[in-house]
Amino acid sequence: MKDQAELERFEIRFSGLGGQGIITLGKVMGAGLSLGHGYNVTQTQSYGPEARGGSSRCDLVVSSRRISFPKAENLDLLVALSQEACNAYYPYLKPGGVLIIESDMVAQPPTNQYLGLPFTAMAKDRIGIPQAMNTIVLGALTHLLPFAVPRIMRKNMEEALPEKIRAINVKAFNLGNREAKKHFGDVPQAWADMVVEHRKPEKKRSTQKK
Amino acid sequence: MARRKKNKEIFALGNEAVVEGALIAGCSFYGGYPITPSSEIMEIMAQRLPMSEDGVFIQLEDEIASMGAIVGASMAGRKVMTATSGPGFSLMQENLGYACMTETPLVVVNVMRGGPSTGLPTSPAQSDVQQARWGTHGDHPIIVLSASDVQECLEMTIIAFNMAEKYRTPVILLLDEITAHTREKIRIPQPDEYEVTSRIVPSIPPEWYKPYEETVRGVAPMPPIGSGYRFHVTGLTHDVNGFPTSRPDEVVDLMERMHRKIDQFFYDIQMHDELMIEDAEVVVIAYGSVARSAEYAIEQARSSGVKAGLLKLKTLFPYPRRATEKALANAKSIIVPEMNMGQISREVKRVNSGRASVRTINRVDGQIITPSEILKVIMQG
The missing domain is CATH 3.40.50.970 (Thiamin diphosphate (ThDP)-binding fold, Pyr/PP domains)
Incomplete structure (x- = not known):
């Protein structure tokens, strides 16, 4: 069984407002993909005097090989959790790249090719605390990214969090994962060749053998 | 087991x-x-x-x-x-x-x-x-x-x-x-993976000890203060006992020993990494985060057939002259990208003394030098 997808260079950008937990999201996902999944990951962030309400950005580069340049400049995946961030970073998305938005916060998406969920409202209504929003995004992305395995990502997230907020974050992660399955559908076409073996549905594997 | x-x-x-x-x-x-x-x-x-x-x-x-x-x-x-x-x-x-x-x-x-x-x-x-x-x-x-x-x-x-x-x-x-x-x-790393060096402390009786004595390596043993050994430190030029002196012969002894203790161990101190440098016609000399941009640019240049290589400096001073000279041997041109107005390129030019053409990429606007900027200069030949 193939455990890892052969990734040349996969670039992810999380962007939004200060206070949305963008950096934490990048850190947890980066740790999950590197320590849990075994990829090489570099995580960088906008490093300025951002307070709550300012703009915030966090980049991940994921590869199965050594990463030379640590910053993202040609995005495979852009996660925009505010209109401002969406406007600013959409031009960096490469052709065929995937845009994910917070559908309540981004009222005017720059394209109709996007995937969106009302992450903040989901956190408020279904989890009970708005701070769980970033974990819902993490759960949704774990479904969408062909090389991420929910079981491993969830385990790594739990390890990174203090005891008292662990349970609620697992709940948020599962919610995001479930909703993404329902609304985003299967892995985007452009990433089909990156699917790791044990994530593929049974049928597909048997047809490949023939 | x-x-x-x-x-x-x-x-x-x-x-x-x-x-x-x-x-x-x-x-x-x-x-x-x-x-x-x-x-x-x-x-x-x-x-x-x-x-x-x-x-x-x-x-x-x-x-x-x-x-x-x-x-x-x-x-x-x-x-x-x-x-x-x-x-x-x-x-x-x-x-x-x-x-x-x-x-x-x-x-x-x-x-x-x-x-x-x-x-x-x-x-x-x-x-x-x-x-x-x-x-x-x-x-x-x-x-x-x-x-x-x-x-x-x-x-x-x-x-x-x-x-x-x-x-x-x-x-x-x-x-x-x-x-x-x-x-x-x-x-x-495991505790035993890296050699950890500690300073040499004197093993002779305290009354024989001279704190700045000449030794083969040029480095005198150093006891911790208060351990019974003579301890006299001053910022003034000093003799072997650590007391101020302006006697020319003692001044010269001190200055020469202080420099020699570094100079005779260049082979140990001057560290660098090489990437595809043996046949490189264009050599990029970089350090710090810019070396990573350069590495990415060189991979791209190689894939389009340009013989580019990287000399990554890990020691900046004493400047790795020998490694630079080796990189210069086959190179037609040298590129020195750095996030300043040209501080290591001065050293490169000094070693090069006119052999290859030296070009610089300088950025002082608080932004990283990107791989594409370096690639552009590499492709100019």
């Missing part, structure tokens, strides 16, 4: 890796004053040092006092460090010179940001390179190292401590904001 312990891996910042490296090397005293983008080093040291057996952490009132504190602690037998950025590094220069003159082992990490003065507080730069070499006055020997990724931050910190102890000299580790604030997976 001895079971090999599984390697511990963490997802860490460059600054965190510096702390891990320092603790592996045996650092037991940190005196400092926080400044962006080096603050995480101090923050984590404040948590970790008091947890270790004899660790001491002090926040001082400023960088002048920080440097004074670590010089004193080093004389008391500790392995010491501090971390800062440009403005703090300027304040440290006076006591740094004192440490050079009194041959006190210590490590200063300077996470560079744009200058002059308070400059660009949260943006990357490499503008303190010549300051690290010549910031304090007088002809002084000093070692300046750099690191370009997170694992290297850990390794170079250990090496910085080892060199400081081995040669009784201050060692400056230059990082930039990008290296310091990038998170990557790093492996925490």
Whole structure:
């Protein structure tokens, strides 16, 4: 069984407002993909005097090989959790790249090719605390990214969090994962060749053998 | 049967890796004053040092006092460090010179940001390179190292401590904001994986000991202060007993020995990495985070058929002349990208003395030099 997808260079950008937990999201996902999944990951962030309400950005580069340049400049995946961030970073998305938005916060998406969920409202209504929003995004992305395995990502997230907020974050992660399955559908076409073996549905594997 | 312990891996910042490296090397005293983008080093040291057996952490009132504190602690037998950025590094220069003159082992990490003065507080730069070499006055020997990724931050910190102890000299580790604030997976080495060097202490009776005596290596044994050995330190030019002198023969002996202790170990001190340099017609000479941009550019240039190679400098001073000369052998042109107005390119031009064409890429706007910028210059031939 193939455990890892052969990734040349996969670039992810999380962007939004200060206070949305963008950096934490990048850190947890980066740790999950590197320590849990075994990829090489570099995580960088906008490093300025951002307070709550300012703009915030966090980049991940994921590869199965050594990463030379640590910053993202040609995005495979852009996660925009505010209109401002969406406007600013959409031009960096490469052709065929995937845009994910917070559908309540981004009222005017720059394209109709996007995937969106009302992450903040989901956190408020279904989890009970708005701070769980970033974990819902993490759960949704774990479904969408062909090389991420929910079981491993969830385990790594739990390890990174203090005891008292662990349970609620697992709940948020599962919610995001479930909703993404329902609304985003299967892995985007452009990433089909990156699917790791044990994530593929049974049928597909048997047809490949023939 | 001895079971090999599984390697511990963490997802860490460059600054965190510096702390891990320092603790592996045996650092037991940190005196400092926080400044962006080096603050995480101090923050984590404040948590970790008091947890270790004899660790001491002090926040001082400023960088002048920080440097004074670590010089004193080093004389008391500790392995010491501090971390800062440009403005703090300027304040440290006076006591740094004192440490050079009194041959006190210590490590200063300077996470560079744009200058002059308070400059660009949260943006990357490499503008303190010549300051690290010549910031304090007088002809002084000093070692300046750099690191370009997170694992290297850990390794170079250990090496910085080892060199400081081995040669009784201050060692400056230059990082930039990008290296310091990038998170990557790093492996925490096993305790026995790295050689850890400690200063030599005198083994002769105290009455025979001369603190600045000539030795084969040029490095005199150094007892901790208060251990019964004569201990006289001064910033004035001194004789073998540590007392001020202006006798020309004694002055020359001191100055020559201080320089010789570094000069005769160039082979040990001057570190570099080579990438596809054997047949390279275009050689990029880079250090710090820019070396990673250069590596990416060179991979792309190679795939379109241009014979490009990379000489990555890990030691900046004493400048690795031999490695540069080797890289120059086949090269038609040299490219030196750096986030300053041209501080290492001066050294490259000095070694090159007109053999190959030397081109520079300089950026001082607080932005990283991207691979595409370097690639563009490589493709010009």
